[in-house]
Amino acid sequence: MQKTALLCYLLFACLCIILAQNDGYKMPRRGRRRMHYRGLRRGSLRNRRPNKQPQAKSPIPTIPVPSIPLINTDGEITEVIDSLIGLDGHESSYSVLPGKEGRCFANGIIMYDKAAWSPKPCVTCLCSKGKVLCDETLCRPLTCHRTKIPEGECCPVCTDIVLSSISLGDASEFSGDSPEPNDLSVKAMQKAHTPDERDVLFKKEGQLLEKKKNIVKENRKRKRIKSQGEGIKQGHENDQKDEESKRKMEEEKRRAYEEEELRIEKELNKKEEESEEKENEHDENEDEDQVEEDILRGDVFRMPPRFPIPEPYAEIPPLPTGCSILDNTASCINAKLTQIPPIMDAQLTSIEFVENSITSIPDDAFNGIPNLERIDLRKNNISSSGIGPQAFKILKNLKRLYLDENALVHIPPGLPSTLEELKINENQLHAIDENSFQDLKSLVTLELEGNKLSEANVSPLAFQPLKSLSYLRLGRNKYRTIPQGLPHSIEELYLDNNQIEEITEICFNRTKNLNIIDLRHNKLEESRIAPLAWINHENLESIDLSYNKIYHVPSYLPKSLLHLILIGNQIDRIPGFVFGHMKPGLEYLYLSFNKLDDYGIDPVSFYGAYHSLREFFLDHNQLKSVPLGIAEMRSLSFLRLNNNKIRSVPPERICKTRHNHEDHEEEDDDDDKSEEEHDYEDSQLEHLHLEYNYINTRDLSPYAFSCVRSYSSVILKPQTIK
Structure with missing residues (x-):
């Protein structure tokens, strides 16, 4: 009788202790925030929807699930497992460590009093006064037909319908519950009519599910390591100072973590509320189930994803x-x-x-x-x-x-007005009207080569809007005359490879800023070039008339001309004084591949260019001797006379020597003359080409090329052997 009374007394004392601890139980901070917020939200929803009747929902059977012991950063137990009072638990066969009161020996490790650990998946153990008490996690019943236990999990989950996508902050664990009525992925699944569309959705949702489960696993692993570490640190009294500093650091980290979690949760709650207002389809009991599930799991260290997962349709396509x-x-x-x-x-x-x-x-x-x-x-x-x-x-x-x-x-x-090129x-292109270049006031460069343009299909007003145009290329078209209506600003005009036959007096009246004109490969004759076409242009420096039908070097060339190219014509004569009016004077004259002979060059043909000409090309003509006047060209640096019929080079035809004619008449002074008498006065000649002629190099005077700065620059070989 006394034993029975004593046993009842002990049971009563244990029950009182348990009740006192349950009264002092404090819900985790995150759970309180969720329940308080969602309670307010449900209240606001009821106020907004007073006439809406709650939908009937099949009751979910409630099965007591043992709570899992959690150890906070101070090493104290915040929840007590039901095994302490014998509910669905059993005493472990782990032995008590003899001689050390309150400590346990498990798997070769000394566990101090109140230490918690997980010896195997889905089992949680606690060292309580020298005894090891273990609980096995029970799973909620599932209503679905197909279930699966994910790797690393304790409980099965439904595989009938893929759960919804992970939202920005929703990192809660997956259970066997059915998807929410307003689940976006479920709606998308319903809209997918074909098996291929459903397979794509299943694949995408499965990837998101794997990411979410990985987050849950990391959190669990972090908690177990943290709990074991805290249990071991409690037994080391000699390291109290180090432990205290570590505790402070952990407390600061936990506090910062909770603040960040609270901020993210507020943002998520705001988004959830906006979604509820738009959809207007919610289940009021669903939030309570979610909160209850969170409390039972004790998952207070969950971490939401740091980056949002983009929707498939929102992804930017790759290059x-x-x-x-x-x-x-x-x-x-x-x-x-x-x-x-x-x-x-x-x-x-x-x-x-x-x-x-x-x-x-x-x-x-x-x-x-x-x-x-x-x-x-x-x-x-x-x-x-x-x-x-x-x-x-x-x-x-x-x-x-x-x-x-x-x-x-x-x-x-619709070309933008900012266009410059x-x-x-x-x-x-076979037509340009007056509006084709409208508003292109900033255009500087325009290239329209290789098209089908002509004066017949290009409006005379087409180029008028181009107020800044300075570079115009119209080569390889079908022009027969110079285009009309060119803007005043034009500086370079390229009309090569057309069919131009004439240049009238009014062609360039409006283009006083012209600097370069390219008229290669046309059908021009010197007689079809008007005397006043360009003679008064003060800025025109370069004219290319190569490969036309010109027989004489054109007269009435621009005064400012520096560069004249007449290659590939039929020129057989250079009139006298044709360059005499030019200022500062012609610098480059190219007459290659023509029909010039000794009779076509007058003694005054180069008058006006003696002091200015730098490059002179007379190769591939029919000259039999070096033309007169070359020795007078003081600025000449490059001379080409190759591929002609020249047989000899007199001493003073290329290099003019100095002779004191008065002293030269006195034979007694001949021995006193030095070589300086034969030197070239201020010579600039650096390159001389005389190959492919009929010159006998042995008959050349030693002073024939004395003005050339380097004898290696005189090209004499090979010569044509007749």
């Missing part, structure tokens, strides 16, 4: 194969593109899509790269009909546009 980005330039050269790839990078200033098969430029082609300054689309198949009227409207900084070797028949519309060479 195609063969493309790269370097120094704010996207390059796709010969990458087999058929359209301009979508690029979203406001930092790009240049794109190079050369040698592809692009056929069009739609209106939204450059929406993702609005700060472009240079576009290179050469060697594609872009047609005029494929360019949208608003394609270039968004480009407020565009300065250079290259469209060479495409299939354009018209100038692209436009190249549309080698296309099929």
